[in-house]
Amino acid sequence: MENISQVLESLDEIINETEKENNVLGYFAVLYRRVTWKVKEAIENDYFDDARRMEQLDVVFAERYIVAYYKHKEKLPVTKSWQKAFDLATNFWPVTFQHLLIGMNAHINLDLGIAAAKVSEGKNIGKLKDDFYRINQILADLVEEVQLNLATIWPPLWYILKHTGQLDNLMTNFSMQLARDGAWRFAQTLHNPEGKEYKDCVQERDIAVAKVADIITNHKPGIRLLLGVIRLGEIGSVRSKMCKLKTITT
Secondary structure (H helix, E strand, O other): OHHHHHHHHHHHHHHHHHHHHHHOHHHHHHHHHHHHHHHHHHHHOOOOOOOHHHHHHHHHHHHHHHHHHHHHHHOOOOOOHHHHHHOOOOOOOOOOHHHHHHHHHHHHHHHHHHHHHHHOOOOHHHHHHHHHHHHHHHHHHHHHHHHHHHHHHOOOHHHHHHHHHHOOOOOOHHHHHHHHHHHHHHHHHHOOOOOOOHHHHHHHHHHHHHHHHHHOOOOOOHHHHHHHHHHHHHOOHHHHHHHHOOOOOO
């Protein structure tokens, strides 16, 4: 792929395929398409310092997810981080939100740093930092939208968000702040590994990110019970949930 339009086409293919298969891997694909479209709009509106570089970053970043998805379909090895996400898809009990989080974990905590280092090869990676952090703002702008979408899948979530003041914080702490900062540090490490092998740096990071995936899926009995209640209360088929996640809710 050479541009964001091709990325969007590839994501549409994954979405169409997962819809037909009623496959929960489509949840992340839908979310990621929304993020990619927002990045495309931002590039066209001169939001970034270097639009050409950011399109390149977006393409390299997206390719890591798309390649991982098709490798999984072909039963080929993928990173431990992505394997955790793909394995979760065979389990009935995870709620929609967990599927989104575990995909975001692999893609932001591992893939984003790799992509940033790649587009900075032979260059000063520090010049990328401001635009790298602007990506975080684009993600943050989607927080409320996605939470409202999730509330249409499990209606009590809207009441909980409204009355606990968590409307802006449910996803932010996990993906937009801690993951962003970690991804930037990882990109710097890959750009200047200081005597370590590149592949060893990636492997170490992959193992650490896979452990974060366990935090998303393994909980104490009380939390598991609550998530089980949520899962049983989620409305609709996988396809209908994907449709709700696609919708821009206001």
